Amino acid sequence: MQFNVVKTLSAAAVFLAFAGSAQAADATCEVNRPVKFGGMNWESNLVLVDVERFILEKGYGCETETLPTETLPALAALERGDLDVNTEIWLNSVAEPWEKAEKTGKVKRVGELYLGGESWFIPRYTAERLPELKSAADLPKFKDEFKDPEEPSKGRFYGCPAGWGCEVTSTNLFHALGLDDTYTLYSPGTGAAQKAALTSAYKRKQNVVFYYWYPTPLVGSMDLVKLDLPAYDAETHKCLTSPDCKDPKPSAYPENPVFTGVNTKFAQEAPKLTEFFSKVAVPLPEMDATLAHMEESGDDAADVAQWFLKNKADVWTKWVPAEVAERVQAAL
Numbered sequence: 001m002q003f004n005v006v007k008t009l010s011a012a013a014v015f016l017a018f019a020g021s022a023q024a025a026d027a028t029c030e031v032n033r034p035v036k037f038g039g040m041n042w043e044s045n046l047v048l049v050d051v052e053r054f055i056l057e058k059g060y061g062c063e064t065e066t067l068p069t070e071t072l073p074a075l076a077a078l079e080r081g082d083l084d085v086n087t088e089i090w091l092n093s094v095a096e097p098w099e100k101a102e103k104t105g106k107v108k109r110v111g112e113l114y115l116g117g118e119s120w121f122i123p124r125y126t127a128e129r130l131p132e133l134k135s136a137a138d139l140p141k142f143k144d145e146f147k148d149p150e151e152p153s154k155g156r157f158y159g160c161p162a163g164w165g166c167e168v169t170s171t172n173l174f175h176a177l178g179l180d181d182t183y184t185l186y187s188p189g190t191g192a193a194q195k196a197a198l199t200s201a202y203k204r205k206q207n208v209v210f211y212y213w214y215p216t217p218l219v220g221s222m223d224l225v226k227l228d229l230p231a232y233d234a235e236t237h238k239c240l241t242s243p244d245c246k247d248p249k250p251s252a253y254p255e256n257p258v259f260t261g262v263n264t265k266f267a268q269e270a271p272k273l274t275e276f277f278s279k280v281a282v283p284l285p286e287m288d289a290t291l292a293h294m295e296e297s298g299d300d301a302a303d304v305a306q307w308f309l310k311n312k313a314d315v316w317t318k319w320v321p322a323e324v325a326e327r328v329q330a331a332l
Contacts, residue, residue, distance in 0.1 A: 027061030027327060030270040038074040038086040039066035040164075042191045043217055043291055043301070045088040048113070050305035051316065052087060052280065058331035059324035060273060071165035072097060075261075079106045084266040085277060090116060090213070092256045093165035095241040108267050110278040111260035114287055118166065118213045118253040119226040126207045127225040135228035136173075136250075140182040145207045148184045155183040158210035161194050162187045165241075169253075170211045172240040173229075176248035213256070215287045217295035229253070279319040286315055306332065 029035075035056055037049050049066060056062040069077060075094060077083040079101045089109075091098060101107045120136050126145075127133065133142050139155065146155035157174060160166035167187055174185050188194035194210075195218055201208040202222055209227070212219055229252035236251040260277050267274040282290075290312070294304045309316060310332055317325045 027059065027324070029056075029060055029062035030272055031062070031266070034063040034065040035266075035270075035273070036082070036084045037064060037066045038077065038083045039068045040071060040074065040088065041068070042088075042213075043294055044215060044287060046301035047290060047294065047304045047308065048280075048282070049087050050301050051308055052085070052277075054305060054309060054331075055276070055316070055320065055324070055328055056273065059320060059328040060276070062273070070163035072163070072168075075101055075107075075165075078261055078263055079104060081106075081263050081265055084263050084270075086261045087280075088113060088258055089261045090118075090165065090256050090258050092118065092237065092241060092254060093169055095238055097165070097241075098261075106264050107261050108264050108274075109259050110262050110267070110274055111280045113258045113260060113280065114215075114282055114284050116213060116215065116256040116258045118169075118211070118256055120209065120211055120229065121219075121224040121226060122207070122209050123202055123205075124223040124225050125205055126209075129207070133227075136177055137228075137230075139177070139179060139209065139227075143182040146183070146209050148186070151184050155209070156186050157183045158194065158198060158208065159185050159187045160211050161191050162189055164191075166211065166213065168243050169237075169240045172242075172245050172248040173250060176240070176250040215284060215291055217291045220288055220292055221295050276319055276324075281319075282315060286312055 037053065039046070039049060053064040053066070056064050067077070067083060069083075071090075071094060074083060074086050075089070075097055078086050089098065102109065122133065130142055130145060132138065139157070143155035146157070148154050148156035157179065159170040159174065171185060174180070174183070179185075188197060198208060198210055198212075198218065214220070230250045232252040232254045236249045237254060239245040240248055240251060260280060262274060262277060290304065290308050293307060297304070299307070309328065313329070320328070
């Protein structure tokens, strides 16, 4: 009897797997080539791109590929049509370049993911050691507390990773605050290098001051204090986001809309896929929970994407028609 039950269950499992494959085969993609995603190397983008790729492949019958890139090159590639989709565009980091690209008519803003944020941080233990350090403008008085190992006469400020859109803003803000004489602006080569350096300093209880964005596993897992910045001013901040800003003035970061951009020609070729991208939105608490799972589990983005699809169906099934959701769930 037990053997027959196992045999029956195995047969059912084979049937369900076949049915899932058959369902996916029934879907016909709107484009007869791989859909090209921009692969930026920060965690939320890595996970969301893998979530979207799985949905396109299993739910819409598409082929997909990811092209590794950085924020500003990705925007140029989206405009040229070398990319179809840029899943996560942080508006405040690329306000002026995005505005210029949008005016060409070659790119479209289609989906609002969530409201992110950016700030300059110190660990809470540093704030307790240096109670008079409240704002970024106070940093010159404390340069010896953040000694740069390569230039010990100055402090080290960890800016945005090289090549990212936020590098322009954090660099302009660094100059606007007059920190050049007292600090070196250190731009790590990659997001991973930045995270590794900050995590190492934090574990050793070393004083460190740095730019970071959220939601991210790092900000969620550390006890941090934001340094005060001058009040946000829209025109001032617009200049800070421009590589050509001639006379940068300090301004706080505003809340940062994070949205999806697509190539306009792709949007015309694939209206159903574009409608899907327009509906992709993740409540911030769910994004925090997903990134916390990534940090705790140590899983890579593809595995975390699977975890998201299995555990957050109430979120992603709102993005797609019922028959697409069924095909995706059958493939999980």
